[in-house]
Amino acid sequence: MAEGLLLSEDEFHQGIYELKELSDRIGDLWVLASEKSSKFLSKRVIQYLPLCPEQTDDSPRDEIAVLEKEESLETLSDLEITATETSERILCSCEYHIIFSSSYGVPVLYFNFYKQDGSLLKLNDVWSTIPDAFNDRLIEEKWTFITQQEHPIRHKPFFHLHPCHTGQLMKASSSLSTSNTPLEYIIRWMSSIAPVVHLNVPMKYAHFLPDGTPG
Amino acid sequence: MASKEEKLLQFSPFSSALDTGFWHQLTQLKLDVFQLDDAPQPLTGYFFNGDASGIPSHLNLDYNAFQPNFKVPIRHFPSRGFIKNTNTLNDFKTIDKRNLLDTTGKEIWQSIVSGEALENPTLLSRFLLLTFADLKKYNFFYWFAFPALCAPEKITVKERKKINQVLTDEQVEQLLIAYDKEFLPKHVAFFLGKKTKTSFLLAPLKYFDDFYSGDDEFFLCVCDPCNLDDYPGWPLRVFLTLAAYHWSEKLGGVAKVLCLRDRFKEGVRSVDHSLVFTVDLPSISHLTESPRCIGWEKNERGKLGPRIVNLGPSMDPSRLAESAVDLNLKLMRWRLLPSLDLDLISETRCLLLGAGTLGCNVARSLMAWGVRTITFVDNGSVSYSNPVRQTLFTFEDSMNGGRPKAECAAESLRKIFPGVRTEGHVFSIPMPGHSVTDGTKDHVKRDVERLEHLIEDHDAVFLLMDTRESRWLPTLIATAKTKIVINAALGFDTFLVVRHGVRLPQRAVAMETSEKASLTQSISGHQLGCYFCNDVVAPGDSTRDRTLDQQCTVARPGLSMMTSALAVELLISLLTHPQRGQAPADIRSKDEELNVDTECPLGLVPHQIRGFLSRFNLLMPTGQAFDQCTACSNIVVEEYRKKGFEFLLNAFNEPSYLEDLTGLSEMHLSTMDEEVWGFSDDEEM
Numbered sequence: 026m027a028e029g030l031l032l033s034e035d036e037f038h039q040g041i042y043e044l045k046e047l048s049d050r051i052g053d054l055w056v057l058a059s060e061k062s063s064k065f066l067s068k069r070v071i072q073y074l075p076l077c078p079e080q081t082d083d084s085p086r087d088e089i090a091v092l093e094k095e096e097s098l099e100t101l102s103d104l105e106i107t108a109t110e111t112s113e114r115i116l117c118s119c120e121y122h123i124i125f126s127s128s129y130g131v132p133v134l135y136f137n138f139y140k141q142d143g144s145l146l147k148l149n150d151v152w153s154t155i156p157d158a159f160n161d162r163l164i165e166e167k168w169t170f171i172t173q174q175e176h177p178i179r180h181k182p183f184f185h186l187h188p189c190h191t192g193q194l195m196k197a198s199s200s201l202s203t204s205n206t207p208l209e210y211i212i213r214w215m216s217s218i219a220p221v222v223h224l225n226v227p228m229k230y231a232h233f234l235p236d237g238t239p240g
Numbered sequence: 241m242a243s244k245e246e247k248l249l250q251f252s253p254f255s256s257a258l259d260t261g262f263w264h265q266l267t268q269l270k271l272d273v274f275q276l277d278d279a280p281q282p283l284t285g286y287f288f289n290g291d292a293s294g295i296p297s298h299l300n301l302d303y304n305a306f307q308p309n310f311k312v313p314i315r316h317f318p319s320r321g322f323i324k325n326t327n328t329l330n331d332f333k334t335i336d337k338r339n340l341l342d343t344t345g346k347e348i349w350q351s352i353v354s355g356e357a358l359e360n361p362t363l364l365s366r367f368l369l370l371t372f373a374d375l376k377k378y379n380f381f382y383w384f385a386f387p388a389l390c391a392p393e394k395i396t397v398k399e400r401k402k403i404n405q406v407l408t409d410e411q412v413e414q415l416l417i418a419y420d421k422e423f424l425p426k427h428v429a430f431f432l433g434k435k436t437k438t439s440f441l442l443a444p445l446k447y448f449d450d451f452y453s454g455d456d457e458f459f460l461c462v463c464d465p466c467n468l469d470d471y472p473g474w475p476l477r478v479f480l481t482l483a484a485y486h487w488s489e490k491l492g493g494v495a496k497v498l499c500l501r502d503r504f505k506e507g508v509r510s511v512d513h514s515l516v517f518t519v520d521l522p523s524i525s526h527l528t529e530s531p532r533c534i535g536w537e538k539n540e541r542g543k544l545g546p547r548i549v550n551l552g553p554s555m556d557p558s559r560l561a562e563s564a565v566d567l568n569l570k571l572m573r574w575r576l577l578p579s580l581d582l583d584l585i586s587e588t589r590c591l592l593l594g595a596g597t598l599g600c601n602v603a604r605s606l607m608a609w610g611v612r613t614i615t616f617v618d619n620g621s622v623s624y625s626n627p628v629r630q631t632l633f634t635f636e637d638s639m640n641g642g643r644p645k646a647e648c649a650a651e652s653l654r655k656i657f658p659g660v661r662t663e664g665h666v667f668s669i670p671m672p673g674h675s676v677t678d679g680t681k682d683h684v685k686r687d688v689e690r691l692e693h694l695i696e697d698h699d700a701v702f703l704l705m706d707t708r709e710s711r712w713l714p715t716l717i718a719t720a721k722t723k724i725v726i727n728a729a730l731g732f733d734t735f736l737v738v739r740h741g742v743r744l745p746q747r748a749v750a751m752e753t754s755e756k757a758s759l760t761q762s763i764s765g766h767q768l769g770c771y772f773c774n775d776v777v778a779p780g781d782s783t784r785d786r787t788l789d790q791q792c793t794v795a796r797p798g799l800s801m802m803t804s805a806l807a808v809e810l811l812i813s814l815l816t817h818p819q820r821g822q823a824p825a826d827i828r829s830k831d832e833e834l835n836v837d838t839e840c841p842l843g844l845v846p847h848q849i850r851g852f853l854s855r856f857n858l859l860m861p862t863g864q865a866f867d868q869c870t871a872c873s874n875i876v877v878e879e880y881r882k883k884g885f886e887f888l889l890n891a892f893n894e895p896s897y898l899e900d901l902t903g904l905s906e907m908h909l910s911t912m913d914e915e916v917w918g919f920s921d922d923e924e925m
Contacts, residue, residue, distance in 0.1 A: 071288075073295070118257050118302075137259070137260065139258065141258065142258060142547055143551070147553070179303070182560060230507070
């Protein structure tokens, strides 16, 4: 690959196959997805995100209230136990896709955070979930820029980290090691950007890098 | 932590977890495939026994839920169900929910009694989903049920332990090896286990008879999505019904249940939080009827009722377009111009007088800046020659006599971007020198009032007409109402963009003529001239003496795009300046002004931009308001304010009225006529 900065599509495929194998070995949840003749890595995790739940929306709650009164169904009653939530966090389904961008020659992270009812978190909310520790970095390093974009395969709105600085980022993080396989490339890339979007990358991946550091 | 007291075994129910992709697929299938067919459709969901601590157990439906051969993600376990999507909200409300749930309950019971569930344990984990999709408003009503059979009626807990109080580390390891080999890859969540003297063995449900021996410690194993220390999750419930039906007698009415919880943290596996319950399991093999079935999910308020989700923001194409346009502008702000006030720009209501080449292109540039209110006034219709230059029209618009330009332009804007608020008004703007007869008087009066109201209701007025005199009335009205005016005019290869001075509201009438600008650096915004300030004749009928080719606007085609773009950019710079309409215009020499630190984040806010395409040259002259101007001087504004339409009528009808009023006539007399007339009709100064 050119100066270790860019990937070809074949190298990307090799990288994600190998990453998927590693993922299985260490209990990570990446899945190889194949849609409309494109291959990509996909992962879905349910987790709490630091965000105050908001109650306001424009859906007709009255309709529901009527139904609640009318229904006389048996409850789950005595055999039921429910979990409690706090007010500073919200339970979300977090969906992550690693997709190849042929125009930039780099992997791109697309992601969505859904509330339990399937509605999408707004961009501002996504921004506000970003850990404080990354805010300075976000401002200084444009590569971490999160924006909303049409998913290149599903053609639905997804958030993504813009790929325009990935090449530079990879140049900086790979300068220490001499060789850089596609798998190492993807692990380094993933571990650099993952914390910003609440994507957990187990440290164990680093064991598969030559210098043992995730970049 | 072993508890000796006997109490009822309680289960933590699933909560549903959906994603937008699922609703997208439902919408698409409803529109393209199901249409009015509301028969139940099969679905696949999945659950997970490896969540981090504190996550409630959840059943997931995602983008792939409708796929017939959907393979659930690694380490997840399938739950089969169906969706009943009603055609009306009323159907959703009135459908017999007990019956709906009982139908699934009976299916589960059948699969237990027939032994089918022993062969295929996935049949034990079921759900159903009742929905109504209001696709006009993107409201989705939905209600999940996770059916469980109430048999045995009561299950008591004799003992509850952690896995490592029951199994040695070695036994756990043996368990996991068998689990990873036989059950995990096949996504099977229910199986049997036994602890022999030497090892720990697992087997599928269907081999119970061979596998079970009274001597060994026997376990019903379930992959448990629950994370609570004291309770198992929902899948165990139906599993115990199966066990009570088939195996209770053999087990002597007591069963050990291993709730396997299999979590990875930082790549390190842990099953330590798995639980082992010892429970009383009375036989139900005598039952002939399907037991009653429960399981409707409570909604977010803890009530037994449906939920509703509005997905307009992520599904309605118009709203998607709107947020994408906004985002694009926000990116500009975030990356380059943190002080840019996009809300101010988008809230600025723009009135475009003229929907020709300039009007069309100005509207497009305004939309690109996120301006949401754009109103057109034009009395013309689209002609065959127009669409190639006037970028909001097509050939079809010019057929059959042509559609009214103002309306056609508004419609076109909505097609380009549904988020825009736009309308077209078809009427002509009354002009000085175009005399008003008694017959037309009422009509002209109505048009004047219409224009007055439109200017009142907008924040910025663009003068984009093809004659000079039609700009007079809106200049006067906008000056009186202290609105921003951007004026753009084309020659053949020259153009002018000028922002009119905006009077300070409190001094709109009595602008102190003594207040002269300090002519060293800049002229403040309220002292800037208008389009007519540099002319020493009043506007008259400029079309009267023209030949046909002179009446058409003949300009180099690119000129309109450049001029329109500059006109819009000038407005945006002006809006972005802290003093807005009163932003001063620089009058220093060119080199100096290019180096100055500007108050406006976008840079300079010139008074005028004059372009000469033959030399590809731009000038930015600044001109002070002329106190004898026929359009914006105090005396004219004051007369208009006092006498209203009567004053206008005089201006329309009497060619010399305005010049007499402002004293220009006097000035003409005292000046060599040929010098004045020499550049009277030329828009260049």
